[in-house]
Amino acid sequence: MGAEPQEFSLERIFQAAIAQNRAVAFWRLPHTKEVNICVSLQENLLIHQPKLEESPFGFLFSPFQESGGYRNNFIKADIHYSTETGALTFSPDVPAAALEDFKEALASSSTLNVGWHTPSTVIEQKHQTEEGFVAAVEKAKEAIGNGEMEKVVLSRNIQRALPVSFSPFGAFATVQQEYPRAFVSLVSVPEVGTWMGASPEILVSINPEQIFHTVALAGTQPAAENPAEAIWRQKEIEEQGMVERYILSCFKSLRLREYTEVGPRTVIAGNLMHLRTDFKVDLKEVNFPTLGSAMLALLHPTSAVCGLPKEPALEFILAHEGYNRAYYSGYLGPVGSPGGTHLFVNLRCMELLKNDVILFAGAGITGDSNPQKEWQETQHKMQTMQKILSTFE
Numbered sequence: 001m002g003a004e005p006q007e008f009s010l011e012r013i014f015q016a017a018i019a020q021n022r023a024v025a026f027w028r029l030p031h032t033k034e035v036n037i038c039v040s041l042q043e044n045l046l047i048h049q050p051k052l053e054e055s056p057f058g059f060l061f062s063p064f065q066e067s068g069g070y071r072n073n074f075i076k077a078d079i080h081y082s083t084e085t086g087a088l089t090f091s092p093d094v095p096a097a098a099l100e101d102f103k104e105a106l107a108s109s110s111t112l113n114v115g116w117h118t119p120s121t122v123i124e125q126k127h128q129t130e131e132g133f134v135a136a137v138e139k140a141k142e143a144i145g146n147g148e149m150e151k152v153v154l155s156r157n158i159q160r161a162l163p164v165s166f167s168p169f170g171a172f173a174t175v176q177q178e179y180p181r182a183f184v185s186l187v188s189v190p191e192v193g194t195w196m197g198a199s200p201e202i203l204v205s206i207n208p209e210q211i212f213h214t215v216a217l218a219g220t221q222p223a224a225e226n227p228a229e230a231i232w233r234q235k236e237i238e239e240q241g242m243v244e245r246y247i248l249s250c251f252k253s254l255r256l257r258e259y260t261e262v263g264p265r266t267v268i269a270g271n272l273m274h275l276r277t278d279f280k281v282d283l284k285e286v287n288f289p290t291l292g293s294a295m296l297a298l299l300h301p302t303s304a305v306c307g308l309p310k311e312p313a314l315e316f317i318l319a320h321e322g323y324n325r326a327y328y329s330g331y332l333g334p335v336g337s338p339g340g341t342h343l344f345v346n347l348r349c350m351e352l353l354k355n356d357v358i359l360f361a362g363a364g365i366t367g368d369s370n371p372q373k374e375w376q377e378t379q380h381k382m383q384t385m386q387k388i389l390s391t392f393e
């Protein structure tokens, strides 16, 4: 990679990418301060089943389901910037002309206030009312009672006007400050749109030391002063146990027996707390270098966003949610980066339209669910991004 030791503001790089009609991703890993940015100068970003181990450095942005025009987008790091090194680096195979154009845009003041990418076709989205959501939860409980499934995650979205003074960097800076434990991201892709979030859920992570990491995350309650003293109801304990069991069944199907399991323990995610169990595997020790891709294919969509068993839960979601989740509860993150591969579930997120914003949230439904409480839970989860929006009001 070629490097340029010049300092750039994050805002400038984002604006140059938008002005040049390029895809751009910003991210910050949990418990770190370094912000990374990558910009792709490729004409085609679409990829099929991601192969993590063979991938060049880039950022993956994948939907809940590859349907209705939503696809896997790979934002190759043709241009990479890290706040740690302060250097802009270029991949050696970058088309020279595209790179020159980008550098020009970076230097030009006419690229200021260019906004962000919005979807090429605005799909008419139905937003669920409280009655509609509660009725879907009742139906889910009925299906669970009939033995059709054990758990299903039902979600909804709301659309509201963006505050007039909204800026994606102001928002990104606030998200970083507010949620130090989360995976924080801002992704903007031509024709696809722009999403921002603070995810609490690792899907598949492989660090430079080849340690694989995934989590079973479920159960929600408002954050307490002392999380160590949190009391969990049977419903949440069982709900999280199902996610755990599913991960263990994936390991079993891959004949993987050597892993560490820690938890469940209470973790904080913004204004909420969850139960989380951590699973780690030393890929060198088990001699399974492709475990990341194998687990990604088995895990997504996890029982923390879909349900158990996966197929009937997915069918129920498609039949009863009444909207397309798009990239909500899909996954996103850096792949093949100097710091490793870190894919997170796209939760506690929002989609930025031109003048509006769409917020998303879901809740795990079991036989013991109280429909009204599940509705409230989705409201609490939407607070993660609402809080950021309210700083512009």
Ligand SMILES: C=C(O[C@H]1C=CC=C(C(=O)O)[C@@H]1O)C(=O)O
Binding pocket: 153, 155, 201, 217, 218, 219, 220, 274, 303, 304, 305, 347, 348, 360, 361, 362, 363, 364, 365, 381
């Ligand atoms: C589906 C979401 O959260 C999942 C992750 C943690 C806890 C969850 C729950 O308690 O229902 C969900 O499974 C969401 O944030 O929209």
